[in-house]
Structures are given as structure tokens and as C-alpha cells.
Amino acid sequence: MITQHTATQHTATGARAPLSFTHRYVPATNPATRPLLLLHGTGGDENDLLPLGRMMAPGAALLSPRGQVSEAGMPRFFRRLAEGVFDEADVARRAGELADFIAAARAAYGLAAPIAVGFSNGANIAAAVLMLRPEALAGAVLLRAMVPLSQPPHGALPATPVLMLSGRMDPIVPQDNAQRLAGLLAERGARVEHRHLSAGHGLTPTDMTAAQEWLAAQAVVPAA
Ligand code: MLT
Numbered sequence: 001m002i003t004q005h006t007a008t009q010h011t012a013t014g015a016r017a018p019l020s021f022t023h024r025y026v027p028a029t030n031p032a033t034r035p036l037l038l039l040h041g042t043g044g045d046e047n048d049l050l051p052l053g054r055m056m057a058p059g060a061a062l063l064s065p066r067g068q069v070s071e072a073g074m075p076r077f078f079r080r081l082a083e084g085v086f087d088e089a090d091v092a093r094r095a096g097e098l099a100d101f102i103a104a105a106r107a108a109y110g111l112a113a114p115i116a117v118g119f120s121n122g123a124n125i126a127a128a129v130l131m132l133r134p135e136a137l138a139g140a141v142l143l144r145a146m147v148p149l150s151q152p153p154h155g156a157l158p159a160t161p162v163l164m165l166s167g168r169m170d171p172i173v174p175q176d177n178a179q180r181l182a183g184l185l186a187e188r189g190a191r192v193e194h195r196h197l198s199a200g201h202g203l204t205p206t207d208m209t210a211a212q213e214w215l216a217a218q219a220v221v222p223a224a
Pocket of ligand 1: 041042085122
């Protein structure tokens with residue numbers, strides 16, 4: 001079963017309010033598997049990464065929001081001033097809104113903390129959530145990510161597992177930028193595995209295999 005747009009949460013007054021992001025939700029068929037939070041790239045939407053999520057973590061619950069920023073009609077998770085130049089105040093605000101959505105969706109659907117799987121702009125907002133609201137995520141697979149905030153706070157990411165997959169020929173993400181992000185996350189305590197693939201900005205079968213294996217090795221949700 002797939003739910004679209006319809007989930008609600010209870011407010012303090014008992015009224016039911018819709019969740020703040022347009023999203024798709026696919027319930028788990030294997031409840032012992034960590035839920036995935038799927039975060040699309042620029043111009044994608046809440047449908048894009050569902051097949052990838054199904055392949056990467058069979059049986060996991062999938063929560064897939066649509067970015068709330070429109071760049072010439074293309075959904076994104078935060079504003080940018082130019083390619084690779086971010087509106088950092090907007091990054092911080094939107095990361096907070098996404099973390100709030102995750103908390104509300106967890107309550108509405110009865111989910112454990114998810115592992116984010118983000119591609120490009122989706123990977124960048126996931127990195128911002130890790131640094132600004134670390135409690136929101138149980139881990140992250142960052143596909144073609146770059147540094148989202150030049151001066152991130154010194155919050156702790158105690159042993160949060162992070163897989164970063166970067167492309168050696170990526171024309172959008174310079175390798176030293178991806179390296180810097182891996183360092184920023186590791187300095188905050190994340191357990192970062194950073195792999196440099198023979199790839200550009202687009203995803204390859206190696207991304208799929210690496211993410212699948214890494215996700216399979218993560219701790220399953222403890223039985224209630
Ligand atoms: C971004 O804007 O987040 C990155 O440049 C990746 C992209 O969306 O092209």
C-alpha cells in the first residue's frame with residue numbers, strides 16, 4: 001500500500017493536521033528493517049526514489065517527501081544562489097522544517113528513526129539535517145553530497161553511521177568539497193565510510209550495490 005498526501009498528525013488540541021510535506025509513504029513488509037527517508041535531487045519529486053529505496057532496502061518502510069522550494073518549477077529542498085552556491089539561511093531553516101516533518105511522520109506512521117538516502121540536493125539537505133538536527137536521523141547514505149553549510153555548528157553525531165558515495169568525475173561536486181564534508185561529519189562523531197566511485201554526478205550500478213550492502217549491515221530496528 002502506498003499513501004500519498006493523506007497522512008495527518010494530532011495537534012495539541014486533538015485536531016488532525018496534515019503533515020507538512022507532500023510525500024509518499026510505503027509501509028514496511030519487514031518491520032525489523034530501518035525505515036528509509038528518501039530525498040530526491042533537483043527537479044525530482046516524492047515518486048523518484050521509491051524504486052531505488054525498494055532495491056536498496058527490500059521490505060523497509062519508505063518515507064519520501066517532495067522538496068518545498070521551486071527553482072523554475074523544479075522541486076528542491078533549499079534555495080541556491082547559483083550552482084553549488086547555497087542560501088545558507090534557507091538551508092538551516094529548511095533542514096529544521098524537514099526534521100520536524102520526520103518527527104511528525106514518525107508519530108503518524110509509528111516509525112523508528114529513519115536512515116536518509118539522499119541524492120545530490122537531497123544528499124545536501126540530509127547532511128544539513130545531520131549537522132543541525134542530529135536526533136532526526138539514524139544514519140545516512142549521501143549520494144554525490146557536498147558541504148551544505150560553511151560554518152556548521154559543533155553538535156555531536158555520536159557514532160551515527162554515514163555512507164558517502166562520491167563520483168571521481170563529478171562535474172558538480174569537487175572531490176575536495178566531498179572530502180571536507182566527510183571530515184566535518186567525522187569530526188562530530190559520525191562513523192563515516194567515504195567511497196570515491198568511478199562515476200560522474202549520476203548514479204551507477206556500483207552505487208546501488210554499495211548502498212544495498214551498507215544498509216544490510218546496519219542494525220535492524222529492535223523488536224518492541
Ligand atoms: C545543490 O544545489 O544542492 C547541488 O548543487 C546539487 C544539485 O542539486 O545540482
